[in-house]
Amino acid sequence: MPVPQQLEPTRRTSDTDYYEIVQSPATVEIIPGLRTPIMGYNGTFPGPTIVQNPGRRVVVTHKNALSVPTVVHLHGGTTPDDSDGYPTDFVLPAQTYGTFPTMPAMPAMPGMPAMSDPDAVVTRMQRDYTYPPQPRAGTLWYHDHRMAFTGPSVYRGLAGFHIAHDTEEQALPLPRGARDVPLMIADRAFASDGSFMYPAIDPTMRTTPGVDKPWVNGVMGDVILVNGAPWPVMKVDTARYRFRILNASNARTYQLALQNSSQGFTQIGTDHGLLPAPLHQDTVVIAPAERFDVVVDFSGHKVGDEITLVNRLGSDSTAAVMHFVVARATKDSSSIPSTLSRTSPITPSGSMTRRTMKFHRGGQGEWLINDQAFDPSVSQADVPAGSTEIWTIISDFHHPFHIHNATVQVISRDGKAPGRYDQGWKDTVFVNKGEKVQLAIRFSDLKGRFVFHCHNLEHEDMAMMATFRIT
Template identity: 50%
Template structure:
């Protein structure tokens, strides 16, 4: 399926039901409709103003694993400095990045079930930040609530901008008062008493998550346990975490992003053409444009993360591998048994854990990872060059884990939430249940450890992410789960005009958490709501 770039429609129309039907409603946003098939992404293409690099000229690198600054009997302690750095992403041009530890992606944190992780983040950036461990079962104080700011250690720039607040346009940023604010640094405590899984950490500041992540504030957190170790999955050089993002570049090599407020202090969101989401025209894997990886002819484990702001991906290997692409895990960790696919679909924030047998290719084979939701250059992601076959003792087991089924009969409540475009005062935005985000408004009060059934309704694509909970997909429309819905998840790829039902387990500590659309432009323009776990 070709990429769909959203085109403007009348400001009084939006999708209210199935694809192909447009109903008069009260808001205009850029969308694209096809009578034959659903659009691939909700967003608008932002075209770079610099010649794009030739693909497959850069060698793939894997983010370094961060060493703890100290350890004790039960806990590993880390220090991360959030800082500005410059990197040659486009050959011959330097790009300013906001980074964790000076690199994009940030350094990988590895943890193990049974050991806590404590991470101190020092904010050396010009604006506040908030860190969210995506997929972590964390205390509310450490979850990265969007107004729990870590203020800059140097407040000069931020204070200068705040002095102009009277001249700023009103946005829902006015509701940021009352957060748990830290000055210069904050220590996040992660008990991580949960199954092994591919987690990631990223900025989560209210109103400005989109531009902050776009500028580089994202990194892997790989959580391991004994159950996973017993499977003898590919490790070391044969385990490749791959963070896939799209970005656009200005003429001077800087990252191009259509912020309504370039200061990233006052007015939230993006300019009107990009209200549906920002799609870039350069594909980066681990921070490199269209890289190449040389791999031995042996099984490899690929930890795939779509960290794009709005772009959905449909990935396949060309030529296809012997035995297909074997999925072993998803957002919440291992599946109960492997699944075989010929392609993989990931919405923003989703992870898929797969094994590929590169030993099935003749040495020298060039294998391209393609994105069937992309046109032209965005239809390619990276490529692998297969080396000689080497000894390979790995055999995919029939069973991977014991994954409990979320029984709908356990549900103590059923709730419905509508994710739709709407007006916020005089601005266009995105709403849950007809309401914009308010820090003091509770959309759902739930019992810790309980299970509920949530019915989710969408107008456009909305990758819905729940903090403080994990869920299983029960149903899409009148059908069961989709091909990539199995296992415990934290993000569902909600399709345009779709109704989905999920069984949600509130399996973390009491406190206030959020759920939101992980199209980051939608999130920044108010598509977020609160869960209170008691």
């Protein structure tokens, strides 16, 4: 099983690490014996991993060597608005790209009017994204966030890990080094020549966004990739391993379980860092863009044992995810302390602003929020910097709710207590069909315009996104 390469800074100052990434086309071997054209950060899928250490600022210069505009979003990051990856803040690939002027008009889905965004900040060929020290340790990820084309861009490879550390986490005796492993799980479909099969209306990603009608609920594939490899095998020691699990699929939700093992998972964290205390999970249900930080203990196994990570929501080729083979007996000095992090739950109060956001299908086949298709000029919420609000998300389908530059706690589901997978600080919350999920959202003190949206990427591209402003 491959592990994404950790990117080294091009230079360092007293408080900042500088990186460079080139977004470029490449051809890689994913299916053995076949070659797959990708869009890759530094030509790889996944892209290289950026590690952000406590108190350090990170500046990433992204250079666009592709044939289409891009936008980079640090998913889960506390980020200034000019580096957050607002979906119309394009990095154009060349000085003479197409007919895009300084303030571009957005390509439109069939049956919908074109939009323009006079506030878009467009650069040509490269852009510096600046990320301040992150308030908590967490498994973040960066991916393309281009208006109307996020789905095909991520599907073709534009995704990578960004792991933030803090001093609280680093003081714990958790597995580290080679036993701290990011796992990016993503499903894809392939043509007979090895190329990705994405049902885009416009495969060039230059004119008309959207997917063929059978795929408007979300694009799913029949090959499960982990870190870009199909159903890989990982050799492990008789020791504890920390797995940072990311669901980078466009639309597929997984129920993960360990077959041929009685250990299960010890969940230690979620989207935005460590839980207050470890939580045993027999299975993990993970929707697109969610992250689960778990420890798996292989010390009870003997050399030669095989354990399969399975997907209980899958069938046939999507029922298995990857395999672990116990290859070496060893000593292990790691442990899982009973207390992981100093966090406290949010208690709703009468002074908190309350809002309702209805996620639903529109009459033209688009996906809407409060009857509104995405419009950069319309803010559905203006919120004070650093404030906490109570939002109720109402869903007519399966929608992973994601909000930028804020952190979330689940207060209730249909008036009942949060579920087992709702614990801790999150930025992505799965809302099932017909549910009402109440969230406490704590907004950053970084002001500007940001978005919230469904992280089923086809829904996001088909207008299920809205602007909010931190004031």
